[in-house]
Amino acid sequence: MSFKTISIIVISVLVTIILMNNTDEIHFWIFGDAKIPKLAVLGFMFxxxxxxxxxxxxxxxxxxxxxxIENNEDEYIEPNTDKKDHLSDEDREYIR
Incomplete structure (x- = not known):
């Protein structure tokens, strides 16, 4: 398994444990007092x-x-597709 898969599994397990251990109700102020389960607040924030x-x-x-071309927007410039090798012998030797 890849690191990404393992980390997703670990994060999912930790989030589930944290959410299931915080099921009590809290007083929450959203422009007025409300009794909201802590589970809902934590789940929403996650x-x-x-x-x-x-x-x-x-x-x-x-x-x-x-x-x-900047002056004539209707004229298309073909991209350079030359496959010629522009390296000198000295450059080729350096790369090897």
């Missing part, structure tokens, strides 16, 4: 943390690069 962590951790969209 879920909110997962959502925020997922959104912060994923990579953003990369901008699409256009290969157009």
């Amino acid at each position: 879920g909110l943390g997962l959502i925020v962590g997922f959104m912060a951790g994923r990579p953003g969209k990369k901008p699409m690069v256009k290969n157009y």
